[in-house]
Amino acid sequence: MSFSNTVLITGGTAGLGFQTALIIAREHPEYLVVLASRTDPGSAAESINNTLSQKNVTFLPLDLSSLTNVRTFGQAWKAKNFPPIIVLLLNAGTQFPRDLRQTGDGIESTFAINHVGHALLLHLIYPNFASRARIVVTSSGAHDPAQKTGLPDAKYTTAQELAHPSPETAQNSGLQRYTTSKLVNIMWTYALHRRFTKLTEKKLTVTAFDPGLMPGTGIARENGRVFRMLWVHLLPRIIPVLRLVSRNIHSPQESATNLAWLAVSDDVEGVSGIYYEGNNEIKSSEESYDKAKQEDLWQWTVKNIATEESEIEKFEIAN
Template identity: 60%
Template sequence: MSFTHTVLITGGTTGLGFQCALAIAREHPEFLIVITARTDSNSAAATINKTLRQKNVVFLPIDLSNLTTVRSFVTDWETKKYPSICTLVLNAGLQFPEGLRKTVDGIEATFGINHVGNTLLFYLLLPHLVNNVRVVVTSSGTHDPAQKSGLPDAKYTTAEELAYPAPEAAQIDGRQRYTTSKLCNVLWAYALHRRFKSVEGRSMTVNAFDPGLMPGTGLAREYSAPMRWIWTSLMPRIIPLMRALFHPNVHTPRESGESLAWLAASPDIEGASGEYYEGRKKVKSSVDSYNERYQEDLWEWTIKFTAKSPEEISRFEKAC
């Protein structure tokens, strides 16, 4: 079967990304759905195809913590001659609650994976995006101190400091690095939207998405054994109670995945851009996320760090 367009979802083999891929594949059998992650140990692509009795989902490996492999992924992509990408869901993310970890490129790992790796993938795929591409970045309500999520407040200083934290930063709760990386997701999405909006003749849409709290996903895989058990075995069973006592924005991965699929592919929001969605509801993001000085600092640092030549810097800066 020949496909009309491609939908690419990072972190698409488990949890939120898997459910998003399943929903889009069901609604759009005419699209090729490419899901990426470091591995597909649960045969996610085959499972979706078998469930839907279709053959429009494929898995491609990528390690967003290693920028060399991100580049190799795109080089390989170009040989496959897939249809142009109509939807890019930058969803992959990790959390390291204890200690300070670094990527092979020498930057702090939470920031490196959740922001830098996803962003470089976007820049490199620019030639393969359709004119009216839809880009969705998975953030989190934890980026907003006003949400009182129970996690440490996000704190943006400069991208340079987030990438290369001082030695004493090893004592900081790693969950703050996570919430700050989720703030970076929103900052970058808004910066990208402003650039798309200023280019005549383009109708691209860029939005950030908060899936809410989703007990049972792989986000807690770096937690201690007792905390992993609570997250994967106990909390998924008491979601209705958590909604009543904690916050209404608590969902199963399927519920949030279907909302992400709606934001990524539904004609209902055609043309809506530069927004932040809590599920299917457009809401305000944090005060800091609208700080254009932060947006520009992050945008400029990311391009200088990821680009390998003046030509790439110029191409990435245009982002169109």
């Protein structure tokens, strides 16, 4: 069977990503939907295909913590000769609440997985975008101190510091590194949007998305045993009660409806450089609009994921 376009979803084998893939695959059987995650223990693609009695979902392994693996993924993508990418959902994310962790590339793990790996992925597959395509970056309301989520306030210093913490910032909590990575997601979205507006050969849009708090998802897998039990078994059952404290608490299915809407709905065709809480356009944090910090992030990212000067020029997109 031939497909008209491709939808690529990172973290698509579970939680929000899986539910979003299910919705898009159902609504658009003419699209090839590719789930990209480190592993697929639940055979997510096969499960969706069986549920829908279709064959338009497939899985490709992707480890965002390894720049080498991301490049291998990019090479595999080129070899597959998939249809042009019409939607890219940079959805995968993680947090490490306890001690500082580093990847094999020597980058702090939260920053590496939630931002750096995704940035390299986008630049590698950039030639495969359709003439009109959407990118949606999953962030979090936790990035904004004004939302008073109870998590440590995000704080952007420099990209270099986030990637390679000094002895002082290495003492910051893992949850603070997580909220900062979600701020980074939005800052990178805005920097990318500015470059997309200068393109003439393609019409690309990028938005940032807050799915809200989703009890039961895999984001808490690195937390302690008691918290994981509450997160997985209790909190999903009392979401209506939790909404008495915050309205921005949802099941993965509910948030997936909003993410799928951003990905494929005609309602948001051409919309770019916007931050959404669910399906509502809202302001992101004050710090997220700091263009000097956005550009520090952009320049560091490009220079540190490129392997040679020619790649730096290519990764600049609208140089």
